[in-house]
Amino acid sequence: MTTLRPKLLLLGSLWLATPATTRAANFKHVGSIYADDKEGPLRAPEGVACDDKGALVVADTGNARLLTYGFRDGKATGGAPVRLPQATYPVRVQIDRKGNVLVLDRKTRKIVRVDGAGGYGGAIEVKGASGATPILPLAFKVDLADRLYVLDAGERRVLVLEPDGKVVREVALPRGEQEFTDVAVGPTGKLFAMDSTAARLWVADPAARSFQPVGESLKDRISFPTYVTSDGRGRLYVVDQHGNAIVALGEDGSFQGRELSMGWSDGSLYYPVQLCVNGEGLAFVADRNNNRVQVFSLSR
Amino acid sequence: MLVQTILLISALALGAQPPLAAKQATPAGTKARKARAGVPAAPSGSGFKLKPGGGKVCFGCHADFEARLKKASVHTPVKSGDCTGCHNPHASEHPKLLAGTPQAICLDCHAAIVPASPRSAHKPVAEGRCVGCHDPHASEFKANLVKSGNDLCASCHKAIAEAAASARHKHHPVEKGCSICHDPHGSAAASSLLRKDVPALCLGCHKIDTPALARKHLDYPVKSTRCTTCHDPHGSNAQGMFLANVHPPVARGQCAMCHEPATSKTPFKTRQVGAELCRGCHSQKMSAMLEHSRVHQPVLEGACLACHGPHASKEKGLLKANGVVVCGACHADTIRRQEGSKTRHRPIAAGDCYRCHDPHAGDLPLLFVNPNGIELCGGCHDWQKHSTHPIGNKVKDPRNANLTLQCQSCHRAHGSEYKNMVPYANATTLCTSCHDKFKR
Numbered sequence: 100m101t102t103l104r105p106k107l108l109l110l111g112s113l114w115l116a117t118p119a120t121t122r123a124a125n126f127k128h129v130g131s132i133y134a135d136d137k138e139g140p141l142r143a144p145e146g147v148a149c150d151d152k153g154a155l156v157v158a159d160t161g162n163a164r165l166l167t168y169g170f171r172d173g174k175a176t177g178g179a180p181v182r183l184p185q186a187t188y189p190v191r192v193q194i195d196r197k198g199n200v201l202v203l204d205r206k207t208r209k210i211v212r213v214d215g216a217g218g219y220g221g222a223i224e225v226k227g228a229s230g231a232t233p234i235l236p237l238a239f240k241v242d243l244a245d246r247l248y249v250l251d252a253g254e255r256r257v258l259v260l261e262p263d264g265k266v267v268r269e270v271a272l273p274r275g276e277q278e279f280t281d282v283a284v285g286p287t288g289k290l291f292a293m294d295s296t297a298a299r300l301w302v303a304d305p306a307a308r309s310f311q312p313v314g315e316s317l318k319d320r321i322s323f324p325t326y327v328t329s330d331g332r333g334r335l336y337v338v339d340q341h342g343n344a345i346v347a348l349g350e351d352g353s354f355q356g357r358e359l360s361m362g363w364s365d366g367s368l369y370y371p372v373q374l375c376v377n378g379e380g381l382a383f384v385a386d387r388n389n390n391r392v393q394v395f396s397l398s399r
Numbered sequence: 400m401l402v403q404t405i406l407l408i409s410a411l412a413l414g415a416q417p418p419l420a421a422k423q424a425t426p427a428g429t430k431a432r433k434a435r436a437g438v439p440a441a442p443s444g445s446g447f448k449l450k451p452g453g454g455k456v457c458f459g460c461h462a463d464f465e466a467r468l469k470k471a472s473v474h475t476p477v478k479s480g481d482c483t484g485c486h487n488p489h490a491s492e493h494p495k496l497l498a499g500t501p502q503a504i505c506l507d508c509h510a511a512i513v514p515a516s517p518r519s520a521h522k523p524v525a526e527g528r529c530v531g532c533h534d535p536h537a538s539e540f541k542a543n544l545v546k547s548g549n550d551l552c553a554s555c556h557k558a559i560a561e562a563a564a565s566a567r568h569k570h571h572p573v574e575k576g577c578s579i580c581h582d583p584h585g586s587a588a589a590s591s592l593l594r595k596d597v598p599a600l601c602l603g604c605h606k607i608d609t610p611a612l613a614r615k616h617l618d619y620p621v622k623s624t625r626c627t628t629c630h631d632p633h634g635s636n637a638q639g640m641f642l643a644n645v646h647p648p649v650a651r652g653q654c655a656m657c658h659e660p661a662t663s664k665t666p667f668k669t670r671q672v673g674a675e676l677c678r679g680c681h682s683q684k685m686s687a688m689l690e691h692s693r694v695h696q697p698v699l700e701g702a703c704l705a706c707h708g709p710h711a712s713k714e715k716g717l718l719k720a721n722g723v724v725v726c727g728a729c730h731a732d733t734i735r736r737q738e739g740s741k742t743r744h745r746p747i748a749a750g751d752c753y754r755c756h757d758p759h760a761g762d763l764p765l766l767f768v769n770p771n772g773i774e775l776c777g778g779c780h781d782w783q784k785h786s787t788h789p790i791g792n793k794v795k796d797p798r799n800a801n802l803t804l805q806c807q808s809c810h811r812a813h814g815s816e817y818k819n820m821v822p823y824a825n826a827t828t829l830c831t832s833c834h835d836k837f838k839r
Contacts, residue, residue, distance in 0.1 A: 133801050140801045143764055188692040206692045235699055252700045278696050278729055296729045322732035341732055361822060363798040363808065364832070370764065387764060390801035 124397035126345060126358040126382060128366035129173060132157065132392040135166050136178035140390060144372075146192040147385040147392050148200065151378035156200050157385065157392050158189035158373075165189055165202065165213065170381070170394070181217040185209070191373060193241040195262070201241060208235055210247070223247065227266040230254050238281040240328070248290060250282040257282050257290055257303070257310075271309040272301070283327045283335060285350055291335060293327040300327070300335070300352040314352020321346050330376045338384070343368040345384070363389060447483050454480025457488070470537040472544075477536050485535065502527025505535075514587035521592055524584050532583065552577045559633055566634030572604070573633050580632070601626045615639070617654055618661040629710045642711035649710050657709070674701030691760035697729075698759050706758065721750030726758070733813050740814020746779075747813060754778070755812065772805040780806075797833045 134140055139162070146158025155168040155175065165181040181200075188206040195201060199220060200213040212220035225234050228251075235253040242248070246267070247260040259268035270290060272279055277294040279301075284290055288305035294312075298321040301310035317324075322342030327335055334355065337346040343361035345368075348354060359368050370388035377383075382395045449456050454477070458464045467473070476484040487498045497504055505527075506513070513524060523531040532551055533543045540547050546554065553560030563573050572579040580600060581592040589596035595603065598621075605612065607622040626632075629649065631642045641650070648656040655661070657676055659668050669676050678685055688698055697705040706725050707717045718725050727734035737747045746754045755775060756766045769775040773790060789804065796802035809829060810820045823829040831838045 142801075237696070237699070252696065255700070276728070280696070296731075318731065322736075323730070341730075362832075363796060363802060365799075389799055391799070 124347070124356075124358075124380075126395040127398055128393065129381075129396050130175070130394040131365050131386075132168065132175050132178075132394070133390070134178065135159070135180055139180075141166070141392065142390055143387050144385045144390070144392055145190045145387055146202070146373045147375050147383045148192040148194045148373075149375040149377045149381070149383050150194045150198075152198075154194055154198060155383060156192050156194060158192045158202065160189055160205075160387075161390070163187045163189070165192070165200065165217075167200075167217065170383075175394075179217070181213060183211065183213065183219050185219055185222065186211045186213070191238055193239065195241050195245045196243065197245070201239070201247070203236055203239060210236055210239055210249070223260065224264045225249070225258060225260060225266060226264050228254075228258055229269060234258070237279070238326075240282055240284050242284050248282050248284050250279060250292065252279075255279070257292065270303045270307060273310065277301075280325045281327045283329050285329045285335075286331050286333065289350060291327055291329070291350070293324050293337065295323055295325055298322075298324050300348060302350070302352070312352075313350075314348075314354075317346075317348075317352075317354055320354055320357065326373050328374055328376060331378070336374055336376060336382070338371050338374050340370055340372060343371065345371070345374060345382070359395075365393070368393070447488060449483070454482040457482045464536070467537040471539050472541060473537040474535055474543055500527065501530060505529045512584050514585045517585035517587055519590045519592050520585045521583055548576045548578060549574075552583075563633040566631075567636045568638065568640050569634045570632055570640065598622060598624065598626050601632075617652055619654055619658070619666055620661075624667070628708060631713070642713050644713070644715060644717055645711040646709060646717055674703050677703045688760040692762050693764075693766060694760040695758060695766060722752035723747075723750035726750070726752045736811075737814045739816065740820060741816060741818050742814065742820050744812055744814055744820060772807055776806040776812075797835075 132141070141157065141159050142161030144157050145160040146156075148154075148156045149170065153169050153171045155170040157166040157168070159166050159180070162180075163182065165183075165186070166178050167181060168175045168177045170176075185207070186202045186204040188204050189202045190205045191203040193201045198215045201223070202211045202213060203209075204211055210223040212223065214220045228234060232253040234249070234251050236249045237252045238250040240248045245262040247258075247262070247264075249258045249260060251258055255272040255274055257270045257272065258266055259270070261267055272292060276296060277299075278296045279292050280295045281293045282290060283293075290303040290307075290310070292301040292303075292310050293299075294301060298317040299315070300313050300317075302313045303310045321337060321339045321344075323340050324337045324346070325340040326338035327348075329335055333350055335348040335350065337348055339346050339357075343359070345358045346354070347356045347358070359366070361367060361369060363369060368384065368386050368389065370386075371384050372387045373385040375383045376397070380397045382397055384393045384395065386393050457480075464477070468477070476482070482488075483498075485498060485504050486496045488496065491497055493500060499507075523529070529535075532545060534545050535543070538544060540551075544551050549560070563569070577583075580594060582594050583592065586592045586594060588594065589600070593600055598607075602622060607613070607616075629642065629645075630640045632640075635641055635643065637643065637645065648654070656679075657669055659666055659670065671679070674685070688694060697703075705728075706719060708719050709717070712718055714721055723734055734747070737744060746752070752758070753768075755768060757768050758766070761767065763770055767775060769778075771792075790806065790808070792803050794804040796804050796808055802808070811822050812820065814820050815822045817824055821829050823832065
């Protein structure tokens with residue numbers, strides 16, 4: 100089923116007890132997921148989501164399906180496939196507080212809800228957004244209150260939605276040469292958007308109507324950032340897709356470290372796409388061009 | 400000890416001074432040499448108490464200067480025999496016994512020729528390579544140029560010069576001299592070393608309000624627009640000196656297809672915004688793009704003009720420039736990797752990114768145009784001649800159970816810091832990444 104190496108230490112308690120510092124965590128490879136529950140290989144997975152209860156969902160994009168695992172005590176179990184006609188090109192995935200999986204389908208450009216049993220729970224219908232341009236979700240995140248933060252390429256903005264799709268806030272992105280590829284939400288409600296072109300972080304305070312750049316362009320240190328997520332403790336992790344690395348940033352856009360490198364063997368990355376960090380100090384990376392998901396422990 | 404004593408006596412006998420003494424010889428009466436920002440001042444070279452005749456002392460050995468002095472354009476210090484204005488006759492830390500860096504020496508007299516805050520700078524000037532264009536002693540050409548005006552420019556800007564020479568419709572100033580429009584030392588006014596920005600530069604000669612020219616522009620008030628979005632200022636084979644590839648509505652004079660009528664208060668306002676305007680003609684193509692599972696982000700955002708010019712272009716497909724520039728505007732990291740690569744991949748160096756990637760949409764990661772990597776590379780490379788190493792969809796990659804061996808298992812298509820676009824420093828490391836039993 101999986102070829103996970105059970106090397107995981109008792110990292111959970113250590114992770115929770117350790118305060119955030121300016122030094123980024125080291126990524127230590129603890130395992131890789133190569134297959135579903137029937138030893139069927141993963142193909143170009145572009146999404147991975149995890150929660151603190153041990154749920155792990157993989158968007159197995161090349162096989163047009165989701166795979167649901169449990170991840171406990173350093174082991175992945177399960178790997179049952181979920182195939183939905185409403186999500187044949189699953190890319191980014193998130194797990195909400197109720198255990199539902201939210202999936203962005205790249206072809207239909209809809210965010211689809213999948214319940215804990217793998218059933219279709221409907222698409223998120225955005226209600227009350229300004230403007231007439233169709234909403235084109237490029238990326239999204241879910242917060243602890245199950246609110247959705249949707250990066251809308253159509254109007255260059257981030258929409259904050261209630262779980263039922265009602266728009267509660269719109270935060271404008273600049274209409275310049277930037278190409279925004281992801282949005283993240285920090286523990287204090289700050290929003291972050293990543294401009295891939297300049298490798299620069301933009302931030303919006305909880306009540307702000309627009310994003311502002313923070314820090315400087317990190318183009319010399321990040322090749323092409325395509326994904327950003329918060330560890331919930333004041334640090335952001337960025338997937339450098341073309342640089343085949345994970346980069347840690349402060350919420351002020353400061354560079355805090357770079358981990359991993361290009362390669363095909365376990366522990367190396369080849370065009371990674373999405374990253375999930377859970378409360379146990381584990382990072383799951385959708386390692387797209389290596390056709391696998393890799394698991395790392397974050398040690399300080 | 401004996402050797403050192405002999406050397407010291409010899410030096411004293413020959414009247415040589417240590418280099419430090421020579422450097423300190425700053426005579427009174429020579430003009431002050433001011434340092435420009437970032438450029439060290441050239442140390443004064445005069446004050447060597449030369450024998451009568453000044454530079455004639457130098458010509459005693461440098462006999463070829465007799466002939467140089469007869470050339471049409473002789474540099475003033477050479478003419479006046481002030482060789483020490485630029486050279487130190489004893490010792491120097493700079494080549495050719497120059498009294499300072501070449502750039503500092505030239506700017507010492509010619510400081511005003513380079514704009515202090517240029518909007519565009521000529522690379523040789525920025526790099527202090529004045530002698531790339533000028534002979535510091537004498538030449539047969541005006542301003543001591545090493546070749547005649549346009550021939551000199553053409554020695555670097557060959558493609559432009561050749562296109563201009565073969566153009567059916569020539570632009571008169573190009574034939575007369577590049578420097579009519581361009582300032583070779585830098586421009587404080589415009590990009591591309593232009594003496595004025597477009598359209599002011601063009602309007603200096605072309606009276607756009609004349610009825611004939613107004614008619615040609617269908618009465619649109621073009622005097623505030625950028626002429627070079629449609630016209631090639633270096634000449635063209637197309638009538639009206641249009642750029643090589645013209646958007647059909649422009650070629651047919653149907654400006655009002657996209658813009659409001661010329662009589663409107665806002666004549667240049669487009670009839671629709673963004674991609675919706677393009678969709679009017681290109682709807683089938685655009686719909687087909689959006690049918691794919693992967694759509695390039697500018698396409699998804701409807702930012703057609705991020706890559707294309709709406710009027711005319713030198714490039715096929717009305718691209719704003721070649722791939723290195725257009726794709727590199729967002730993918731600078733990829734272009735930079737190629738530029739720093741020991742082995743260059745030709746399609747990328749030529750900006751032909753579209754050979755491997757579909758710039759609009761596709762169904763494959765990285766928007767590859769062919770799902771079979773070996774076939775994709777095989778379009779140019781006959782791999783069986785290149786290697787007998789087994790590759791293909793049936794050959795497992797020992798490093799990763801979910802991969803088969805492809806060209807990209809060993810090579811990085813956009814280059815690497817090592818030879819042959821291999822991501823490892825040497826063949827041993829590359830080979831033993833799979834054949835680990837041979838690791839030492």
